Amino acid sequence: MNSGIQNIVISLGAMQVARRIPFDDPEVLNYVRIGYVASQVVIMGVYFFVSYKVRQKNDQTVLKYVDGQNPMSPDSGGLVTTTVRDYDLSETSKLLRAAYFGVAMMAFFHLYMKYTQPLFIQALMGLKNLYDAKPVAIHVLGKPAEGDLKRPFKAASMFGAAAGPQTDAASITEAEKKIGAKKED
Secondary structure, eight states: OOHHHHHHHHHHHHHHHHHTSOTTSHHHHHHHHHHHHHHHHHHHHHHHHHHHHHHHHOOOOEEEEEEOOBTTBTTOOEEEEEEHHHHHHHHHHHHHHHHHHHHHHHHIIIIISOOOHHHHHHHHHHHHHHHHOHHHHHHTSOOOSOGGGSSSOOBOOTTSSOBOOBOSHHHHHHHHHHHHHHHHO
């Protein structure tokens, strides 16, 4: 099943379970808060562990790909040359930023808006996203970097084929020619 569809199914199921949790009881609410904080500590701890493992392996294999063009940014896209180590560290950094943003949003929703159900739902979703994270699958779960886990990672789409960087030799050669033409101008 597609990861996006799994997220929807888990969210809807967690919402149904959350309806039955008596969040009015201060003791139950404190347990849910503890559960949310514990899940976030686990998530961030695993991401920091992945960063540690990437630095420890120090894989200097060169990775070349053509990044997709972002319609919002005309300067995006083009040839990217990096190492496996740097690529994995940047992907892990993106995951950490997403976790930090989620904690900030939950702090706003819970502390300012007084919503309690999202604490339960986001604790579950965070753990599910941790399991789906490709750097975690490679460096913690020990899965080989092939198929869906082949670098550069392709972004899963809910409505069709995965979109992502182009790694074929023709695309890389074309991007190198564009860079050469820009330098001559």
